[in-house]
Amino acid sequence: MIISINKRLTYTDRSIIMRAMTNIPDTKQHILDTAATLFHTQSYGDVGIATICKEAGVSKGSFFHFFPSKQDLGVAVLEQFREKINATLVAKAFSSQYPPMERLLRFVHELYQFQKDQVDQHGHLPGCPFGNIVMEQATQDDVLRTKADGCIRSIANHLRTAVTDAVQSGELPPLDESATAEAMFGYLEGIQLMAKARNDPELIRTLGPAVTSIRVPRPIQ
């Protein structure tokens, strides 16, 4: 494709050039990505719309054209995190080619790498994007709370599959599979929280593997 440099560039031209040069997709997606990073590395409450706009190089008019409110942006950011985490960390770890319990250990390793990379990049361990929103906004904003809860359930569901497979293969004794998967996910949230409190990803590496020791027995009849 050739774009003449003699004519005055239209928005479309600039958009095409931007996309080709910087891999920045359309404005809405760019706002979304910028907000996701800022919300995760700082926090939802402490990052204002003006900051997001400045960081994304976008005007407030554009922002409110695509997102009717900050809350809508927050929900969209959560949904994008869910998709991205399911497509990367979860997909890598929960492949059925690995024995069920090994999947859990691989997931722990993915979490460790993820948080460690963030520390190396930003100097702070950001923790879980969903856990952060829950702790910060659950008592204030029911929409965000419900959305974050949905994201948590979505990811925890992959754990449940692994637990079910492990029981079937005999790697785990009979137990309450759903509850055990939830307990395991809770454990991973908790050690990410403690790692964030210390700003030290090593805690995930040392304590993470113990996720395989968690067992919630079947309710007695």
Add this chain to the structure above:
Amino acid sequence: MIISINKRLTYTDRSIIMRAMTNIPDTKQHILDTAATLFHTQSYGDVGIATICKEAGVSKGSFFHFFPSKQDLGVAVLEQFREKINATLVAKAFSSQYPPMERLLRFVHELYQFQKDQVDQHGHLPGCPFGNIVMEQATQDDVLRTKADGCIRSIANHLRTAVTDAVQSGELPPLDESATAEAMFGYLEGIQLMAKARNDPELIRTLGPAVTSIRVPRPIQ
């Protein structure tokens, strides 16, 4: 004690009467208690100083007379939570009169009751005061992060004693006692987080007891 009602009441007189009549201690403590409730039931970031003053029936001048900044107040609130939780939930559960592992189950029950009472009172499950601050402020404010981390370690230390006792008594096999205690505490943080995400304290009751299944093996030499 008798206070004459004929003379004009001094501040000290009124203070004495107030304390006797309303059980409200001195102003600083009252601000602290009000802020603790607001921070816990809402969040640190979303509760302003003006709100705290109004709720406590205190002027801004008084506030800044006792607390040089919101951050200092935050640290004081965390410290008070640490003392209060150690004096109540922890003290009730971790009495050496109970077998070590029973202490853990009792602590879970205390956590359940605590969060359930909050739900009944305020309609929302507030979660752990330290975990909330960590998730919200750890990447922004190193002072608050460090203080919250200290509070977490302080409480986790009681878990470690129980784990050590359990290993000694044979209730638990040999394992990394400190790491296991940390893992257990992380687990409890995690299920409180998930309970907050669902606004449902029952999750603590059903998943909590599995804390006794967590084991971090001793590092191989």
Add this chain to the structure above:
DNA sequence: AAATGTATAGACCGGTCGGTATAGATCGCG
């Protein structure tokens, strides 16, 4: 009684918050 320290009250500060209004630029489409 004077002086000093402690506590309280509230107006006030610059800055930021989420969100709106309006005008203009650019788009696809007829």
Add this chain to the structure above:
DNA sequence: CGCGATCTATACCGACCGGTCTATACATTT
């Protein structure tokens, strides 16, 4: 070309933010 839809830019809004300042009331010390 012209028209309506889409998108961008920015000034602006009232509310609130953490924090300062000044004035005053009272207690304590001398």
